Structure formats: structure tokens, C-alpha cells
Amino acid sequence: MNESAAPTKCDLIKNQRDYTMLIISNIVNRFGDSLDIITFAWIMYQISGSAALSAIMFGMNMLPTVLLQPFLGVLSERFNKKYIVIIVDIIRGLLVAFIALLYFLGSLNPVHLIVTTILISSVEALGMPAAMGLSTAVLDKKYYEVGVSLNYTVTNIAQLLGTALAGVIISQLGPVIAIIIDAATFFISALIKLAIRYKESHVLREKTENSYLTLLKQGMSYAFKSKYLLVFCVIAALVNMLLVPMNSLSVAYIAQYLNDSADILAIFNMACSIGMIGGGLLYTKISKYISHRAQLLTIALVSFIFYLLLAIVGLQIFPLTSGITIITIGFLLIGISASLASSCLGILFMRHIDPAYISRSNAILNAGATAMIPITSFFISFFSAQISLLAIFVIFSVISILMYGILNISKKVKSLN
Numbered sequence: 001m002n003e004s005a006a007p008t009k010c011d012l013i014k015n016q017r018d019y020t021m022l023i024i025s026n027i028v029n030r031f032g033d034s035l036d037i038i039t040f041a042w043i044m045y046q047i048s049g050s051a052a053l054s055a056i057m058f059g060m061n062m063l064p065t066v067l068l069q070p071f072l073g074v075l076s077e078r079f080n081k082k083y084i085v086i087i088v089d090i091i092r093g094l095l096v097a098f099i100a101l102l103y104f105l106g107s108l109n110p111v112h113l114i115v116t117t118i119l120i121s122s123v124e125a126l127g128m129p130a131a132m133g134l135s136t137a138v139l140d141k142k143y144y145e146v147g148v149s150l151n152y153t154v155t156n157i158a159q160l161l162g163t164a165l166a167g168v169i170i171s172q173l174g175p176v177i178a179i180i181i182d183a184a185t186f187f188i189s190a191l192i193k194l195a196i197r198y199k200e201s202h203v204l205r206e207k208t209e210n211s212y213l214t215l216l217k218q219g220m221s222y223a224f225k226s227k228y229l230l231v232f233c234v235i236a237a238l239v240n241m242l243l244v245p246m247n248s249l250s251v252a253y254i255a256q257y258l259n260d261s262a263d264i265l266a267i268f269n270m271a272c273s274i275g276m277i278g279g280g281l282l283y284t285k286i287s288k289y290i291s292h293r294a295q296l297l298t299i300a301l302v303s304f305i306f307y308l309l310l311a312i313v314g315l316q317i318f319p320l321t322s323g324i325t326i327i328t329i330g331f332l333l334i335g336i337s338a339s340l341a342s343s344c345l346g347i348l349f350m351r352h353i354d355p356a357y358i359s360r361s362n363a364i365l366n367a368g369a370t371a372m373i374p375i376t377s378f379f380i381s382f383f384s385a386q387i388s389l390l391a392i393f394v395i396f397s398v399i400s401i402l403m404y405g406i407l408n409i410s411k412k413v414k415s416l417n
Contacts, residue, residue: 019139023150
């Protein structure tokens with residue numbers, strides 16, 4: 001390969017063995033996640049019949065990330081990141097298996113789902129910064145762009161497969177089987193991570209020299225001094241806010257305005273996954289012609305169109321098939337724009353954040369970005385009891401176009417170019 005040429009995905013697979021193993025574990029993990037996203041949402045709505053509870057569960061899922069991750073992220077600097085992510089996978093698998101057991105016994109209720117969701121998210125709050133630190137440690141810097149792009153693409157392919165099978169598994173085999181498969185993927189992912197060759201001697205030295213509070217203070221100080229980290233947090237928080245109605249109200253929307261079928265939910269999620277895959281596959285080419293600022297602006301513009309379409313289709317002025325087709329296209333476009341924004345932020349983060357602070361910075365980024373999700377979810381939960389889902393979608397359509405205008409004129413966002 002020409003030394004001046006950018007590395008390809010094949011080069012990465014050939015030369016970055018440990019990062020490739022990490023990607024494989026992420027593929028297995030994402031496949032399982034796609035099953036429980038649909039299954040948990042479907043079970044919650046079926047046992048409660050409440051759109052508000054679905055939104056609450058979605059918001060509660062994010063609270064541990066907001067409240068715990070800045071503090072747990074420090075722990076990932078003090079202990080071996082490889083073992084942290086393995087232990088997290090095992091705990092998540094056990095918790096998901098517990099839900100399957102309760103459902104099988106006929107004892108599952110909304111409280112069980114919400115509490116277990118909080119516990120799963122709490123261990124994820126420890127695992128996410130460790131996973132980012134592990135990724136950065138096992139991936140050479142020249143492979144950052146192609147590595148992030150490849151990981152995003154193949155994990156979304158796994159999500160597409162999981163989504164495609166979720167509706168079939170739920171309708172033909174039942175939610176219990178779907179949850180059992182999900183639990184198994186976490187255990188398989190943990191086994192794959194065991195094969196990663198990774199030693200963290202520098203962390204062991206830091207562990208003896210610096211206390212937990214010292215590391216926490218250093219991380220917070222870096223966050224406020226960093227030119228980029230707070231900008232990344234704000235942008236990611238705004239992007240997450242725009243995606244909350246789509247993620248938390250899809251089941252209720254289908255039940256109220258479409259054919260109340262798990263297959264329709266699977267179709268919408270498949271379309272979104274296909275869009276994410278397409279955006280990931282084309283990202284390295286797109287980034288040559290579209291600035292980072294434009295990549296981040298796209299999600300706001302597409303969200304404006306998407307939520308407006310949801311409201312219009314909900315008026316039932318189109319035949320059912322036409323309405324489903326229109327919304328499916330909307331999910332496809334959301335997937336593409338979300339892929340561009342996520343890949344862009346991931347690459348900018350890896351390039352501009354000091355490696356010595358990568359896990360702590362990632363914890364702060366995730367907490368800041370995720371904070372908007374429970375806030376938005378509780379807002380939706382409150383207003384869903386007061387106004388129709390269609391009115392909520394119109395509100396978010398307006399918010400999206402306002403956000404587009406704000407990001408478009410922001411000097412901080414322009415500086416990312």
C-alpha cells in the first residue's frame with residue numbers, strides 16, 4: 001500500500017487484529033441489543049397499554065448514564081478496561097435472563113421491566129467509557145477514521161439482522177425466546193473479548209499514584225479547559241433529544257394509527273438500520289465532499305421532515321400501505337443522517353481528545369449527551385397524557401428546524417470544519 005494512501009477496511013482487518021476482535025464482539029452485542037429494544041418495548045406496551053410508561057422506561061434507561069457515568073468513568077481509568085467490559089457483558093446477560101424467567105413464570109410487571117432496565121444501564125455506565133478507552137488503546141491512530149466507519153457499519157448490519165428477526169421471533173416463538181437469545185449474545189460477546197491481547201500497565205501505575213478523587217478532579221478540569229469536549233457534549237445532547245420521540249413512541253404510534261403489528265415496528269427499525277449501514281459504508285467517501293458541520297446539520301433538517309411526515313400520516317389521509325411506505329422512507333433518512341452525525345462526532349472525539357483523558361472524557365460526553373434523553377422522555381410522558389401523539393410530533397418538528405438554525409449560525413460548530 002502506498003504510504004500516503006489512506007488505509008482501507010481490508011488493511012485494518014489484516015493489521016489490527018485486536019480491534020477486529022473488538023468489532024466482532026460489538027457485532028454480537030448489537031444483534032442482541034436490537035432484539036431487546038423491540039422486545040422490551042413490545043412487552044411494556046402489551047402488559048401496560050400505556051404510551052406514557054413506554055416513554056418513562058426509555059427515559060429511566062438513560063438516567064444511570066447521566067448520574068453515574070462521570071464517576072464510574074474514573075474507575076475505568078484505574079482498572080483493566082478489558083476485564084471491565086467482560087464483566088459488564090456477563091452482568092447484563094444475567095439481568096436479561098432474569099426478565100425472561102419472570103415473563104415465563106407470568107410474574108413480569110412494568111416495575112420489573114423498569115428496575116431491571118435501570119440496573120442494566122447502570123453497569124453499562126461503567127462499560128461504555130472502558131470500551132472507548134479499550135478501542136483507542138488497541139487501534140493505531142492512522143486507522144481511526146476507517147476503524148470507526150467499519151465498526152459503525154458492521155454493528156448496524158447486525159442490528160438490521162436482529163431487527164429483521166425480532167418481529168418474527170416475537171410473533172412465532174414468543175418474547176421469552178427473543179430475550180433468551182439476547183442474554184446469550186452478551187455471554188458470547190464476553191468470550192470473544194477474552195481473546196483480545198491487551199495489557200494496561202500504565203493504568204496500574206496511575207492507580208498507585210493517583211486517588212479516585214484526584215482522577216475525578218483532573219477529568220472535570222480537562223472537560224472545562226478542552227476546546228472541543230463541551231461542544232461535542234452539546235451537539236450530542238441535541239441530536240439525542242431529536243431521536244427520543246422516534247425511539248419511545250414508535251410502538252404507541254403503530255398501535256394507535258397503523259395496524260398494531262410487531263412486523264410494522266420491525267420494518268421501521270430495519271429501514272433505520274439500513275440507513276445507518278448506508279451512512280457508515282459511504283462515510284469515508286461522503287466526508288471528502290461534505291464538511292463536518294454539514295454532517296451534523298443534516299440530522300436536524302431530516303428530523304424536521306420526519307416528524308412532520310409522522311403527523312401527516314397519522315391524520316390517516318393516505319391509504320395504510322402508502323402511509324407505512326412514507327414513514328419507512330422517513331426512518332431510512334433518519335438512519336442515514338444519524339449515522340453521519342454519530343460517525344463524525346466519534347472521529348472528532350478520537351482526534352481531539354487527549355488519550356490520557358479518553359475514558360473520563362468519554363464518560364462526561366456520554367453523560368452530557370444522554371442527559372437530554374430522560375428529560376425529553378419525561379416531557380413526552382407528561383404531554384402524551386394531555387395531547388395527542390401527532391401534536392407531540394409537530395412540536396418536535398418545530399424544535400428540529402429551530403435547532404438547525406441555531407447550529408447553522410454557531411461559531412463553535414463552524415470551528416469544527
